[in-house]
Structure formats: structure tokens, C-alpha cells
Amino acid sequence: MTPPEASRLPLLVFDCVKALAFIGDLSMGQPTDHSPRTAWLAARLADAAGLSAADRDAVREAALLRWSGCTANAAGFAQVFGDDVAFRQAMLEEHPDWAEPLEALGDAGAALTPLAVIHCEVAGEVARMLGLSASTETALRHVFETWDGRGLPAHLAGDAVPAAVFIVALAGDLEIYSRVFGVEGALARLAQRSDMRYPADLVKHATTHARPWLKQLNELSSAEVDAALLTRHMQHSTSPALVADVIDLKLPWMTGFSRTVAATAAAACVRLTPDTEVHARVYHAGLIHGIGRASVPNAVWNQRERLTESAWEKVRLVPYWTSRAGRLAGAIGEAAELASYAYERLDGSGYFRGVRDRAISMEARVLAASVAWVALRLPRPWRPALSSDEAARQLLEDVAGGRLDGEAVDALLADADSPIRRPVNEAHTRVLLSVREIEVLRSISRGASNKEAARELALSPSTVRTHIENIFRKLECSTRAAATLKASAMGWL
Template structure:
């Protein structure tokens, strides 16, 4: 990795109602786990009905719905680990959830416990960042625990596990297993998991009412009405998705910054600039559907890989259909990889279909990507990246005027760049956090910073203590939300 790392300047993130952010994160989680894009919503509906069958109060039912919606919110953070274990983090976890992993698969408690620890800590931090009720955060921090103590991260048992965890686990199993197996077989699997993942009595109750529960599930229903509506930063969505690939840390924010400043230079009205900013922060949702193995494979992607990659902006567009509050921004975001000559994806649009906002967004994304390191290449210097972008514009890929505005934005025109706060971390600690957030090991960070690995380790321990976390993924998420990186 290159010695010089230039962090993205923090963007004054636009806000959305918490319910919108929750739905966006639920969709990204579903895609990361190889699930249909409404799996978490369906599981949340089942969790509410199971809570009602148990006689739980309304707050417990609401909390169970939120935990179900955000159950997979930590799965981007451990995607690399599952890709290493299973060869495909998306397909492998899909098979795991439907109990379809082949015999001899490598998953066991020893290798899955660290991944569960990362997942639960990040999911809990998400709840805190979204300002959700305490029981929701606690539930997410224990969402991998099992009734018999075979879960993680703390191997809790019985009453030590929050009730919303049992409701979430049971609802998720019922939704997934009944969709991927005959209902009778799914019910038998749930009974076998009784006394293991959740209490026997809960499993028996769910099986006894399974026909009615599943029939009601197919009738749909609005889950958003009971979700919190206070404003939260939209950047949380981008930051969580980018944990899937550490080398993407801060990428969406940098694209947003360039696009907004370029829009001002282009004379677009403020409303269009805000739409561009929101689109930049949302564009990575569809990326969650593609396995880390594909994203990190050296060399040019194969034809099969490209077919999967082309689906990433499709799923971003689909987010707008599933979450109406994000429709306009998701539609614009899904055009980020289109090119004026029609060679882009996923719609193969050309100059006649791409208005100036889409042209600015594409140019901003390309410049930000060229200036950042990737597993298959080093980062280009900003002058070289600008020259490459201008050459691509001359070749007909990008709009030349849009490129000029983006290049000017990168040079500092179009608005002042905000400064990064440093009071919580020292300058050295902030540099270490930037480096580990991009996936560097202690040895790699030490080599680049010309200090010893033990000194880096000491700084990492101090960062964890100050940010009140214990994993690099959670430290990255907190550092981004606090504007430290």
C-alpha cells in the first residue's frame, strides 16, 4: 500500500428519518447474506406476531422488529472472514442460514466466534449511532447468542440472553427455512433447534401457529409505522456498507464531497446538489450483493464476475423501489457506472439518457477511485488521476465539462474543505486509525509510519479504549461517524 494516505474530509451529512436508514441497512444486510431484499422485513413482521403470541408488551414487539431489521447490520464487517472460510461470503452465508452447507464445511465455534464478535459489536454500534432504544442495542450486541450457551460472543445461556434475541432468531429461522424447505421440514428443523438456539416452549409455539403465521406473512403489512422517525445521518449507511471492503473506507464521502462542490461550480441549484450528495452516499448499497472474493480477485474480472458486478447498481436502483423515500436518490445513484458512449452498466445508457447530475456523479466517483488504493493496484497521484480522467473524457467515456468541474472541485474550488477534529485522538493515533481502517496490518502500518509494530499495537489499544470498542471494524465505524478519519 502507498505510504501517503489522504483521508476523505467529513461531509456535513444529510439526514433521513431513522426508519428510512433502518430499512436501507436492512436491505444491505439482506444482500450481504444472500437473502431476498425483503427477508429482514418479513422476519420483523414474524417477530412482532411471535411476541404477541407470547403475550409480550408492545415495546418488546417493537424492539424485536428493530433487532430483526438490523440483525445483519454487522455482516459487512466480517464479510472478509466468511469469504476466507467459505470461499464466498454471500453464497456461503446463504447456505449457512438455510442449513445447506455441505458436510465437512470448515465452520465451527473456534473460527466463527471471532466473526460473531465483530458482527455483534458493529451491530450494537449501529443501534447507538441511530439513537435506538437501549434494549435494541443490547439485543444486537447478543444476537448470535444461543439458549444452550453454544452461541457467541459471550456464550450466554437461558435467561441471561435478552428475550428479543430469541424472538429475532426464531422469526428469522421460520422465515428462511419455510421459504427454502417444505413447511413441514422447516417446522421439524425449528423443533430440533428448540433448546439449542431458543427455548423449547418458543419453538413449539411457533410450530403450532406456523400455518397462520406464514399465511399472515404473505398478506404483507406496513412495518414502518412503528419505527422511529427522528433524523439520523445518511452517511451511516455508506460507512457501514464500506466495512465490507476496508480499502473502500471513506470512498462514498469523498465522492459526495467532490460531487457537491462540482455541482456548485456547474451552477446547479442547491436542491440538485443535495440530491447528488445523497446519491453518492447511497450508491454502494448494491455492492453488498457481490462476494468479497470477486471484488478482491487480482486481474481483470471474468465474464461471470462481470455479470455479478453489473447487478450492484441494479440493486441500488431496486432500493428506491423498496424504500420510496429514497427513490430519486437511488435512481441517480444507480447511474454512477454508466458512460456517455453506452459502455457502462447496468442499463448501458448513453449521453442522450444521462443528465448533468449523473455525469458529475460518474466523474466524481471515477476520480475518487483512481486516487485511492485498490488490492490490484496502488493509488494514483491526484494530478495523474485528473489527467487520466481527462483522457477518458476525450475518449468519450465522461462529459468533458463535468470532468473539468470535478477536477476543479478536487483542487479546492467550490467551497472550503472542513477540517478534521483531533481532540479525541492524538495525531499519531488518528494516523494509525486511518491505516487500520483501510485494512493495513500492524506491520504494514508500522512500516509506512516508520515506527515499530509494538508501538502501533499500543496506539491501537489506546484507540480502542478511547472509542470504547474492541474490534477494528467498530473503531472504523466510530471514527468515521466522529469525523476522525
């Protein structure tokens, strides 16, 4: 079973970037237009600073992708700080410098350095995999550096930091603080960080132009903002598969889930209709059906006991946020609207809309059944994986109970025992991992520690450590999240 060609529906890199910006804003507890607004302000600031055309494009791209590493370190934030979404929201709105709150946090503050490394490496990889400029990639790999050298991850200072980093940081602070404290309060806070977080000359530009810029921005439509942000590199065609991988990074036990759902749903559609556009549309929807998952703290997803009503309400809103992504332009928007029906049920017991019967299209019925089918056969923190027979019985019970569509389930079960074979990306065949290295990578990509991977694979911890070192060297990365992202794109996970 292999997925259909994603190129059957036109998709721009810009569509994927906007989706990743949306996910990043949810992860940071921000309004879902925060990153586009930041990018627009950053573009104005880059113009005022006299940057070259290429550098101005890098500013736009880096501003949109600034939070694209958020899902990669969500598990780490949850482990150290509890609520990964709420903590990051507080960091932005109360302590915008990653370096600033370290002393106040004590030992926990020291944990921010490795988390920043993960974020920056993954964000840089995202830019590279999307074919954006080298300047954009470099800026994202240093996105938390500061003018005074107290930033992360490398403590670079002054002109050693790409100018785009300071411009994006200042624009982001201006966007958030003007919303939280008003324009005057925002400018006062920017002044306090002059020649610390960013150079004084940028603060002067912002002080001079902030009021008219914000007034103009508030009068623009989202389409007008988009038009001002589109760069040459973001006009190429691509696949939304990278968006799926970034979504799944949030929870290690979800590695590869969205790609598997997409391929499974598309294969079922092939059995139901010859329409290749339907196949591709369902495939795209399967890839991004979890966009809204970024809004829910990891502690909720990892909970083993029955969810409280408040936690369950957060989960019910996951497809709502996915539907909000449906407002994005292009193929991503169309796919997101379909994807937001992934948890609806024919008897009205699903969420978030609670619609039933005819209100749920055949494409949505296939997607909903596919999500359930794949999820049941994978382990979750609150239950072990079900066998194919057990999962099939559960689906058939849902059909008998009027919750799932019988035709969609029959199409899924027609190939119940056939594993999904993800195609290897031929562009990466020069990277050769051994069979054992791939086994180790699959284990750690799902959250296993070195000791856990050693027990699972009957290896010594030192052997696992050696394999991981080799994996990082071959994949040219230094974190498990970046290795997972690269390996998923190569078809290894």
C-alpha cells in the same frame, strides 16, 4: 470542500434501517425482502409471547438490523471460507446456528467466534448511532446467542439472553425454512431446535400460528409490511452517512470512499447549479451508490488479474441491486435510483443499463465522473493510486472518447488539488485521540496489520499495539471494524 447539510432532504431513521436491512440481505445471499419479512414475523411472535410495547419495538428494530454487521466481517469470512456471500447463505439455509457447524469446520470453525464478535459489536454500534433503544442495541450485541449457551459471542444461556434474540432467530429461521423447505419442513426444523436454539414456548407459538401468519404475510404489500414495522425511535430525522460507512466496511481499502464521492460530487454540483436540493440529492446518492457492492464476494473485488466473465457479470449487477434499493420508500429510495447510474457512460459502454446521452441526467453525469475521479486517485488491489495529474488526464481522455460529460469533469477539476475536509462531529470532541493514534487508526482501518502499520509509520509493532489498545479504550470498542465505523462518523478517516 465540505459536504452540504444532509438535512436539506427529509430522511427518517427508518429509511436508513431499511437500506441497512437491504445491504444485510445481499451480504447473506438472501432475497432483499428477507429482513422485513423476518421483522414482521418476529413482531407477531412478540405479540403472541406477551412482550411489552417497548420490547416489541426492540424486536422489530433488531430483526431489521440483524445483518447490519455483515459488511464488517466480510473480509474475515473471505479470508477463511473463500466466498463470503455463498458461505453465509449456506450457513443460513443449511446450518442456521453459528455454533452448530463449528465441529464440522474444524480449525476454520474456530474463526467464527472473532467474526461473530465483529458482527455483534458493529451491529450494536449501528443501533446506538441511529438512536435506537438500549434494548435493541443489547439484543444486537448478542444476536447469535442460543438458549442452550452454545451460541456466540459470549455463550450466554437461558434468561441471560434478551428475549428479542430468540424471537428474531426463530422468525428468521421460519422465514428462510418456509421458503426453502415449505411450512411443514420449517416447523420440523424449528421443533428440532426447541430448548436449544430458542425456548420451547416460542416454538409452540410458532407451531400454532405459522400457517396463518405466513399466509397473511404473503398477501401484504411492501408498504403494508413497512407500516407494521415502524417504531417510535425510527421516526426521527437522520443522515444516510452511516449507511455509507457500513457499505465501505466490506472492503478495508474502501474506507471513506463513499463519503468522499458524495462530498466531491456535491461540490461539483455547487459549481453547476444553485439548486440546493440538487446538491443534497447528489450528495445522498454519492453516499449510497455502493449499496449493491454487498452482493459481490470479496474475492472478486480483491482479484488482481483480469476478471473472468462470470465475475465481471457480478460486478455489472452492482448498480442493478442499487436500483432495486430505489424501490425503498422515502429519500433513500430517490437517492438510490440516481445512485444506480454511477457506472453508466454517455457512449452506452457503462452498466448495468447501458444507456447513453440524454437518458443520463446531469446529476447522474456528475456522480459518474465523481466516482471515477475519486477511485482513480486511491490504491486498489490491482493497481496503485494515480496522481491527480494522471487521474485528470484519464478523465479528459474519457471526455474526448465520449464516455464522460465534459461539463461535469470541468467542475471536478476546477478544485482538483483541494483536499476534501470532512467536518469533525462536534458531539464526539470529548473523545481525544493523539495525532499518532489517528495515524495508526487510519492505517489499520484500511486493512493494515500491526506489522504493516508499523512499517508504514516507522514505529515498532509493540508501539502500534499500544496505540491500538488506547484507541479501543477511548472509543469504547474491541474490534477494528467498530473503531473504523466510529472514527468515520467522527470525521477522522
